[in-house]
Amino acid sequence: MxxxxxxxxxxxxxxxxxxxxxxxxxxxxxxxxxxxxxxxxxxxxxxxxxxxxxxxxxxxxxxxxxxxxxxxxxxxxxxxPVNHVCLSLPADAFEALRARLERYGVPLSDIGHDSFGARGSAPRSFYFRDPDGNVFEARHYDA
Structure with a gap:
């Protein structure tokens, strides 16, 4: 890169x-x-x-x-809080994070597609807030 x-x-x-x-x-x-x-x-x-x-x-x-x-x-x-912080994960960790947050009752955005970031276009992403209102994006890249 x-x-x-x-x-x-x-x-x-x-x-x-x-x-x-x-x-x-x-x-x-x-x-x-x-x-x-x-x-x-x-x-x-x-x-x-x-x-x-x-x-x-x-x-x-x-x-x-x-x-x-x-x-x-x-x-x-x-x-x-800052606008948001983005976490980039491998696809399997992305799925695991989303499932874990759902188990904890954390409200999640819908899955977004093809959002631009540091490594180009990410096929999937979603957003969530921590208990203090800080916004996070989670995404994965293909490779």
């Missing part, structure tokens, strides 16, 4: 309850928890979940906003 060495490292999601969010992402979405025990023990400010070997979602509590001083106005982003 491209020889760009830049990679997506992490996405910070604002959540009301990081433990409940971690439970959703591990049980319903199938991601691996990172630093959850340390968060519960009060040793780290937020837990994360691993998307793949290179990418995690940080689950930042709304109360963490007052620490967001890296840029003027950064704290104002608390509670404002």
């Amino acid at each position: 491209t020889k760009n060495s830049m990679r997506l490292d992490h996405v910070v999601l604002w959540v009301a309850d990081p433990v409940a969010a971690a439970r959703f992402y591990t049980e319903a979405v199938g991601l691996e928890p990172v630093r959850l025990t340390e968060f519960v023990e009060g040793k780290v400010p937020f837990p994360s979940v691993r998307v793949n070997e290179e990418t995690i979602f940080d689950l930042a509590p709304h109360t963490f906003a007052d620490r967001m001083r890296m840029l003027p106005g950064a704290a104002d982003s608390a509670g404002h």
Whole structure:
């Protein structure tokens, strides 16, 4: 595709309850928890979940906003989800994710077809929300 060495490292999601969010992402979405025990023990400010070997979602509590001083106005982003985050999976994992979300009673969009993304046109995709209102797209590519 491209020889760009830049990679997506992490996405910070604002959540009301990081433990409940971690439970959703591990049980319903199938991601691996990172630093959850340390968060519960009060040793780290937020837990994360691993998307793949290179990418995690940080689950930042709304109360963490007052620490967001890296840029003027950064704290104002608390509670404002991004438009959506897209997860690309193999076709069998796509099916498994959809089935798992259905078992958890997560509302799902209809299956979309031929939406454009980083790897071209994906034959199928669908959308869902996490318990904090963050919108996710799941898709798979043929190869």
